Amino acid sequence: MSFTPHFIRQCQALVGMDNVIADPARLRVYECDALSAYRQLPELVVLPETTEQVQAILQLCAAQQVPVVARGAGTGLAGGAMPVSGGIVLGLSKMQQILALDPLNRTATLQPGVRNLAISEAARAYGLYYAPDPSSQIACSIGGNIAENAGGVHCLKYGLTVHNVLQIKLVTMDGTLLTLGGSGLDSPGYDLLALAIGSEGLLGVVVEISVRLLPLQPVTQVLLAAFSSIEQAGAAVAAIIADGLLPAGLELMDNAAIRATEAFVNAGYPLEAAAIVLCELDGLAEQVSADMQRLQALLQAHQASEIRIASDASQRQRFWAGRKSAFPAVGRIASDYYCMDGTIPRKHLASVLQQISAMADRFQLQVVNVFHAGDGNLHPLILYDGSQAGDFAKAEALGAEILELCVAVGGTITGEHGVGIEKLGQMCVQFQAAELQQFLRLKRAFDPQGLLNPGKAIPTPHRCAELGRMHVHHGQLPHPQLERF
Amino acid sequence: MSAQDLSLPLQQQIIDAVNNQRPLRIIGGNSKDFYGGACTAEDTLLTSAHCGVIDYQPSELVITARSGTSLAAINQLLAEQRQMLAFEPPHFGPGATLGGTIACGLSGPRRAFAGSARDFVLGCKIINGNGEILSFGGQVMKNVAGFDVSRLMTGALGTLGLLLEISLRVLPMPETELTLAYPLSTDSALQQMLTLAQKPWPLSAMAYDGQYLRIRLSGAETAVLAAARQLGGDIDGEGDQFWLQLREQQLGYFQHSGDLWRLSLAPAARLPALDPHCLIDWGGALRWLKTDTAAASIHDSIGACGGHALCFKGTGPNRSLRLAPALQAIQQQLRLAFDPQRIFNPGRLPF
Ligand SMILES: Cc1cc2nc3c(=O)[nH]c(=O)nc-3n(C[C@H](O)[C@H](O)[C@H](O)COP(=O)(O)OP(=O)(O)OC[C@H]3O[C@@H](n4cnc5c(N)ncnc54)[C@H](O)[C@@H]3O)c2cc1C
Numbered sequence: 001m002s003f004t005p006h007f008i009r010q011c012q013a014l015v016g017m018d019n020v021i022a023d024p025a026r027l028r029v030y031e032c033d034a035l036s037a038y039r040q041l042p043e044l045v046v047l048p049e050t051t052e053q054v055q056a057i058l059q060l061c062a063a064q065q066v067p068v069v070a071r072g073a074g075t076g077l078a079g080g081a082m083p084v085s086g087g088i089v090l091g092l093s094k095m096q097q098i099l100a101l102d103p104l105n106r107t108a109t110l111q112p113g114v115r116n117l118a119i120s121e122a123a124r125a126y127g128l129y130y131a132p133d134p135s136s137q138i139a140c141s142i143g144g145n146i147a148e149n150a151g152g153v154h155c156l157k158y159g160l161t162v163h164n165v166l167q168i169k170l171v172t173m174d175g176t177l178l179t180l181g182g183s184g185l186d187s188p189g190y191d192l193l194a195l196a197i198g199s200e201g202l203l204g205v206v207v208e209i210s211v212r213l214l215p216l217q218p219v220t221q222v223l224l225a226a227f228s229s230i231e232q233a234g235a236a237v238a239a240i241i242a243d244g245l246l247p248a249g250l251e252l253m254d255n256a257a258i259r260a261t262e263a264f265v266n267a268g269y270p271l272e273a274a275a276i277v278l279c280e281l282d283g284l285a286e287q288v289s290a291d292m293q294r295l296q297a298l299l300q301a302h303q304a305s306e307i308r309i310a311s312d313a314s315q316r317q318r319f320w321a322g323r324k325s326a327f328p329a330v331g332r333i334a335s336d337y338y339c340m341d342g343t344i345p346r347k348h349l350a351s352v353l354q355q356i357s358a359m360a361d362r363f364q365l366q367v368v369n370v371f372h373a374g375d376g377n378l379h380p381l382i383l384y385d386g387s388q389a390g391d392f393a394k395a396e397a398l399g400a401e402i403l404e405l406c407v408a409v410g411g412t413i414t415g416e417h418g419v420g421i422e423k424l425g426q427m428c429v430q431f432q433a434a435e436l437q438q439f440l441r442l443k444r445a446f447d448p449q450g451l452l453n454p455g456k457a458i459p460t461p462h463r464c465a466e467l468g469r470m471h472v473h474h475g476q477l478p479h480p481q482l483e484r485f
Numbered sequence: 486m487s488a489q490d491l492s493l494p495l496q497q498q499i500i501d502a503v504n505n506q507r508p509l510r511i512i513g514g515n516s517k518d519f520y521g522g523a524c525t526a527e528d529t530l531l532t533s534a535h536c537g538v539i540d541y542q543p544s545e546l547v548i549t550a551r552s553g554t555s556l557a558a559i560n561q562l563l564a565e566q567r568q569m570l571a572f573e574p575p576h577f578g579p580g581a582t583l584g585g586t587i588a589c590g591l592s593g594p595r596r597a598f599a600g601s602a603r604d605f606v607l608g609c610k611i612i613n614g615n616g617e618i619l620s621f622g623g624q625v626m627k628n629v630a631g632f633d634v635s636r637l638m639t640g641a642l643g644t645l646g647l648l649l650e651i652s653l654r655v656l657p658m659p660e661t662e663l664t665l666a667y668p669l670s671t672d673s674a675l676q677q678m679l680t681l682a683q684k685p686w687p688l689s690a691m692a693y694d695g696q697y698l699r700i701r702l703s704g705a706e707t708a709v710l711a712a713a714r715q716l717g718g719d720i721d722g723e724g725d726q727f728w729l730q731l732r733e734q735q736l737g738y739f740q741h742s743g744d745l746w747r748l749s750l751a752p753a754a755r756l757p758a759l760d761p762h763c764l765i766d767w768g769g770a771l772r773w774l775k776t777d778t779a780a781a782s783i784h785d786s787i788g789a790c791g792g793h794a795l796c797f798k799g800t801g802p803n804r805s806l807r808l809a810p811a812l813q814a815i816q817q818q819l820r821l822a823f824d825p826q827r828i829f830n831p832g833r834l835p836f
């Protein structure tokens with residue numbers, strides 16, 4: 001289907017000529033998010049500048065049954081912002097203003113297109129910052145962060161997006177503007193704020209956000225510990241948490257990741273180590289020094305082969321530089337990589353990493369591990385060559401096995417990147433048909449016509465059958481008496 | 486109560502209730518029956534025998550227990566490992582269960598600094614109004630697969646389904662806690678709370694009872710003592726008792742006559758007419774008000790500063806909350822999405 005000139009004119013009348021893109025060359029930019037293996041050229045992109053325009057466009061689309069895919073900065077890693085056929089892309093990039101910064105209440109009120117990092121940059125003048133810091137923070141938008149419940153290196157201590165938002169304004173598909181949350185810490189009735197966060201653009205379009213800001217900590221220290229086996233590193237991570245320490249960040253990189261980043265940014269990592277653990281502590285000087293003593297004792301007891309503490313801010317930045325540039329660094333050693341996002345109970349870290357490595361051998365693919373170890377959030381990067389026929393399919397198959405392993409050990413298929421278009425098959429593994437049906441009924445309460453980001457995040461049980469995947473609970477298929485439709 | 490899994494009999498009871506069109510009133514420990522609107526169902530569903538901790542591994546910082554498990558038992562189990570429910574939930578009675586705690590979604594003084602009940606919920610197993618047993622979320626810290634139904638269940642007062650099992654994130658207990666007290670006027674106390682919150686002090690509670698601003702410091706002993714030295718003020722030796730009585734609403738303030746209102750609003754918001762009569766918690770973000778003032782006028786003044794008022798314990802009918810009509814409509818739809826026959830707790834959350 002393509003849009004009638006009349007429909008395009010209606011959109012132009014609502015948001016202005018310049019804010020409607022129908023020219024195929026300019027549409028190309030919007031054909032995928034950061035998961036570029038999945039693409040769909042959109043037929044129309046609309047870029048509203050105000051909340052009223054968002055409401056009007058959604059009303060128009062609802063009246064004409066046109067699907068809508070919201071898009072922030074397009075850094076998503078699950079194909080969530082990928083256009084759908086017959087629909088428009090609603091880009092929020094023109095709504096980029098910081099509407100208010102309130103140091104007394106420690107809040108910032110933002111339009112959805114504000115970049116994540118811009119919030120902390122603006123708050124710094126008041127000694128405040130916004131804690132959730134996805135590695136993509138220079139580019140990703142706060143609206144996209146809300147839609148994905150984004151996490152970051154510091155969410156072990158300071159929480160995910162959902163823990164740091166006070167209020168959002170959400171436009172539902174019929175154009176209604178809802179205010180969820182409030183100026184305080186909670187609101188009566190159902191917690192629609194928590195529900196909307198992480199809903200991947202399926203329930204409404206986020207047009208305004210109030211986030212909570214935190215005071216900057218006076219002292220930060222970063223420690224690097226090297227290990228001669230990845231199992232030891234995994235065990236050390238589990239021990240740190242078990243001991244009651246709550247580091248601001250606790251990350252793990254395997255040897256392949258160490259080598260790739262070292263070649264890229266020269267962070268000074270020990271090249272021979274099988275794994276390194278990066279641990280950040282923050283707080284009052286006395287707190288950091290007490291925690292640092294405990295941390296060092298624990299790491300020694302867990303056979304760290306080397307422990308380094310960053311002596312100053314610049315060395316601290318160098319320690320982190322390697323971690324933060326890990327994805328692009330891996331991008332240099334392989335023509336393509338495919339990033340997984342499963343989360344597992346920490347006690348299984350060592351064994352799951354071992355199994356992933358065995359699986360990779362079986363698929364004859366290389367996997368690089370660099371991840372949020374403190375919360376058990378794995379990011380295996382599967383290296384492949386997109387120019388070789390069948391190589392991506394192989395990477396996808398390995399990825400699927402890895403995520404299913406995460407579910408099998410009591411974890412989940414996605415910790416922070418979302419399901420999008422990518423993990424629909426694994427949703428069928430993680431959830432039973434009745435649970436998927438419940439999700440779909442919930443979705444209909446907000447969007448009865450199913451026009452917002454259709455075909456993403458929640459598969460229908462029918463789709464699961466098509467994908468050849470079914471939730472298997474304790475080895476039993478649900479409803480064994482039924483034919484597999 | 487000895488641990489047992491009554492999921493299947495509870496499921497049967499719900500299926501029967503649906504078939505016979507007999508709504509159910511869900512009862513845990515019956516400690517918070519006053520809260521959230523009067524339930525009109527005649528038949529009861531009791532959860533307290535469906536109890537027991539299913540999984541608790543201190544090193545994972547996660548506990549999973551059946552909804553009928555007593556809150557006191559959970560607190561004790563955690564305390565043995567020097568861990569805690571960091572949202573400091575109120576009990577309001579010896580029988581409080583985990584299910585009731587999460588269904589009410591209430592949090593105590595630590596909430597403004599550590600997070601709320603819903604912030605710590607990682608996953609749950611429920612029975613919806615079709616009698617289906619469903620699991621959402623899990624036992625891991627980060628999980629964005631599917632809609633966040635577990636957090637939606639928190640504070641839903643059982644109107645979206647019966648909670649069977651809940652997984653919660655737990656935190657290590659602070660090594661040391663210390664309460665400082667300052668005699669201040671309401672205005673200066675509110676001002677001081679804002680000033681303190683702008684700096685990274687190791688705070689874990691801040692409240693004002695009309696006479697004293699009390700602040701609680703938590704962390705490593707050296708850090709707490711250093712902060713206390715810099716902040717000055719008197720150490721309140723009875724501090725622990727104060728926070729407990731605040732959490733359980735046992736302070737003298739709560740014994741005054743009138744309805745008890747709960748005002749959730751920006752910490753810097755000033756309510757010149759009401760503040761002098763309020764008990765202030767959460768560093769200013771939560772204010773308790775004992776009053777006979779008309780509901781509409783309270784809703785108006787709190788609404789004007791972007792906050793929400795709720796009649797927490799009161800006598801008037803249907804005055805407890807005010808929602809924008811569009812919000813009310815979507816909440817009704819959501820309720821039907823989980824409980825199409827309106828079997829669970831009719832009358833609670835009046836929509
Ligand atoms: C190098 C790299 C590193 C990354 N590191 C992290 C990380 O550490 N942690 C992490 O959590 N993620 C990470 N990501 C993933 C990604 O950056 C996040 O998911 C981010 O939140 C997406 O924001 P965005 O603005 O780019 O959203 P988009 O990609 O544009 O959209 C993402 C989803 O949100 C929806 N959406 C966007 N805006 C709105 C809105 N206003 N209203 C409703 N729905 C909306 C879209 O429909 C889509 O489903 C990384 C990505 C890259 C490329």
